[in-house]
Amino acid sequence: MSWYKRTEKGIVTPTEEKLEVPDGLWHQCPECKKIMQADEHSASSYVCPACGYHDRINSKEYFEILFDDNAFLELDENLSSGDPLKFIDSQPYPARVAASQKKTGLKDAVRSGYGKMNGSDVVIACMDFRFIGGSMGSVVGEKIARAIDYARKKKCPFIMISKSGGARMMEAGFSLMQMAKTSAKLALLDKEGLPYISILTDPTTGGVTASYAMLGDFNIAEPGSLIGFAGPRVIRETIGKDLPEGFQSAEFVLEHGFLDFIVDRREMKKKLADLLGMLK
Amino acid sequence: MYLDFEKPIAELEAKLHDMHVLAKESNVDMSKEVKSLEGKILELKKETYSNLSRWQRVQLSRHPERPYTLDYIEGIATKFVELHGDRNVRDDKAMVGGFAEIDGESVMIIGHQKGRKTKERQLRNFGMANPEGYRKALRLMKLAEKFEKPIITLIDTPGAFPGLEAEERGQGEAIARNLKEMFMLKVPVICIIIGEGASGGALGIAIGDKVMMLENTWYSVISPESCSSILWRSWDHKEKAAEALKLTAQDMLKAKLIDGIVKEPLGGAHNDPQAMFKELKKVILEAIQELSPMKSKERIAMRIDKFSAMGAYVEK
Numbered sequence: 174m175s176w177y178k179r180t181e182k183g184i185v186t187p188t189e190e191k192l193e194v195p196d197g198l199w200h201q202c203p204e205c206k207k208i209m210q211a212d213e214h215s216a217s218s219y220v221c222p223a224c225g226y227h228d229r230i231n232s233k234e235y236f237e238i239l240f241d242d243n244a245f246l247e248l249d250e251n252l253s254s255g256d257p258l259k260f261i262d263s264q265p266y267p268a269r270v271a272a273s274q275k276k277t278g279l280k281d282a283v284r285s286g287y288g289k290m291n292g293s294d295v296v297i298a299c300m301d302f303r304f305i306g307g308s309m310g311s312v313v314g315e316k317i318a319r320a321i322d323y324a325r326k327k328k329c330p331f332i333m334i335s336k337s338g339g340a341r342m343m344e345a346g347f348s349l350m351q352m353a354k355t356s357a358k359l360a361l362l363d364k365e366g367l368p369y370i371s372i373l374t375d376p377t378t379g380g381v382t383a384s385y386a387m388l389g390d391f392n393i394a395e396p397g398s399l400i401g402f403a404g405p406r407v408i409r410e411t412i413g414k415d416l417p418e419g420f421q422s423a424e425f426v427l428e429h430g431f432l433d434f435i436v437d438r439r440e441m442k443k444k445l446a447d448l449l450g451m452l453k
Numbered sequence: 454m455y456l457d458f459e460k461p462i463a464e465l466e467a468k469l470h471d472m473h474v475l476a477k478e479s480n481v482d483m484s485k486e487v488k489s490l491e492g493k494i495l496e497l498k499k500e501t502y503s504n505l506s507r508w509q510r511v512q513l514s515r516h517p518e519r520p521y522t523l524d525y526i527e528g529i530a531t532k533f534v535e536l537h538g539d540r541n542v543r544d545d546k547a548m549v550g551g552f553a554e555i556d557g558e559s560v561m562i563i564g565h566q567k568g569r570k571t572k573e574r575q576l577r578n579f580g581m582a583n584p585e586g587y588r589k590a591l592r593l594m595k596l597a598e599k600f601e602k603p604i605i606t607l608i609d610t611p612g613a614f615p616g617l618e619a620e621e622r623g624q625g626e627a628i629a630r631n632l633k634e635m636f637m638l639k640v641p642v643i644c645i646i647i648g649e650g651a652s653g654g655a656l657g658i659a660i661g662d663k664v665m666m667l668e669n670t671w672y673s674v675i676s677p678e679s680c681s682s683i684l685w686r687s688w689d690h691k692e693k694a695a696e697a698l699k700l701t702a703q704d705m706l707k708a709k710l711i712d713g714i715v716k717e718p719l720g721g722a723h724n725d726p727q728a729m730f731k732e733l734k735k736v737i738l739e740a741i742q743e744l745s746p747m748k749s750k751e752r753i754a755m756r757i758d759k760f761s762a763m764g765a766y767v768e769k
Binding site: 249251252253254255256257258260261262263311312314315318340341342344345346347348349350351352353354356357358359360361363364379380382383384385386387388401402403407408411412416420421429430431 | 613614615616617619620621622623624625626628629630632633634636637652653656657660672673674675680683684685697698699700704705708710756757760761763764765766767768769
């Protein structure tokens with residue numbers, strides 16, 4: 174006879190309720206393994222106070238960090254993906270989108286907002302890597318294009334925070350043309366003399382690097398971010414050799430002349446505001 | 454050279470050849486049989502090439518005998534002065550360009566260049582340009598703008614080169630810069646996909662007032678092979694990937710992502726290059742005639758509006 178008797182058959186806890194420790198109390202740095210209070214971690218802009226490791230964060234956190242009092246008007250929040258090609262791989266594309274929407278609570282891989290940063294108007298668009306790898310499809314392209322138009326209308330700076338694996342394969346030709354569309358809008362912003370700051374975060378690759386992410390008046394990256402056009406695996410296969418240490422890191426890209434500077438996330442808001450202030 | 458799906462045609466053509474030889478050797482009049490077989494071949498060709506699958510079109514777009522950029526320039530232009538170098542790093546042999554004269558009209562022609570023999574293929578890096586190739590292309594476009602000449606770009610690339618040095622020299626930045634600058638070019642820009650149009654490497658010289666594809670070409674965000682390897686972890690599903698990507702000229706026109714299709718001779722551009730050159734020349738001259746009278750401001754606005762309208766999303 175067993176010591177305990179299970180009265181209920183099978184204990185089912187929904188994944189989101191499964192917790193090893195009460196959520197939000199503790200955070201362990203994936204880099205130096207230091208354990209800290211979650212409050213402490215978020216107060217330092219999700220950067221490890223011990224080793225400076227920049228945790229991957231999402232649009233919600235970036236907006237909290239950059240907009241004054243986290244107050245902003247969200248733009249075009251009702252845009253969601255179509256299924257122009259009826260693309261099916263392991264599952265139909267709309268099902269993949271729906272699953273990602275359910276998992277993340279987001280509509281697609283970018284959000285944009287209009288608000289104040291250190292007292293000055295600014296439009297910020299920020300990508301969410303959790304949503305199908307931050308891939309750029311029609312919704313991402315259209316929302317960025319509209320955010321740029323909004324900045325043009327308000328005659329204020331545009332800040333783009335990129336975090337993406339590149340173009341979204343399931344929208345094929347449509348994804349490709351989002352590179353063109355966003356670049357066209359940036360050309361207009363440029364002509365009107367408005368500042369464009371591109372912030373490249375971990376990771377920024379593919380069609381995103383080959384369009385808006387590299388087109389800033391100022392290209393700025395977070396430390397240690399992977400930034401490149403082709404992915405490391407593809408390059409390794411092409412050249413048949415291992416890649417040098419630090420290849421395609423933000424520091425590497427700065428060294429080769431494609432970034433203006435690398436910024437610690439804890440200093441980001443002040444540095445951006447200082448820079449934009451000098452352009453007025 | 455025949456592709457796998459062209460085998461039945463190849464067999465009939467071999468038969469026809471035998472028939473000719475036999476008729477000559479034995480001095481027998483076989484003109485009736487020859488004519489009937491020729492008719493049969495034509496029928497079979499028409500049927501084959503009007504029912505091509507997407508993967509078969511990809512195969513045709515890569516046919517080793519297909520004309521490349523320099524072949525088109527030679528076939529279309531009466532004069533051509535090739536210009537080299539990006540004034541910075543080196544001359545990228547995978548991207549060619551220069552001033553040309555077509556029917557008395559001066560134009561700038563720029564395009565990806567593939568090689569035909571092993572050595573030339575290596576020299577041309579299989580049509581995969583490095584950053585300096587895109588910067589060379591932009592330099593030539595700016596020259597065309599200065600001298601108020603229309604720009605024609607011919608696209609034929611399996612992708613921008615994914616190499617170590619390409620990354621060091623900013624492949625992403627080079628392509629991005631071209632996209633932005635091409636929108637603001639004051640002269641007419643006509644882009645034609647003549648073979649493969651792979652992703653950013655193709656788009657980097659494909660922002661134009663008219664973007665057209667030859668009938669048997671492909672244009673998409675990724676090649677069918679790479680798509681297959683990402684989705685199914687192997688290249689074996691390339692046919693399925695080609696279908697899913699909807700990458701043919703017909704698909705792209707239907708999605709309103711290009712402006713037109715240029716007809717190829719029966720069996721593909723390589724089957725009758727002279728006819729292909731003639732057709733492409735006609736299409737280019739018509740496009741120049743249509744675009745030239747417009748003011749540059751109008752053209753730029755039209756170009757931007759056209760690409761801005763591309764996308765499929767729902768808003769509610």
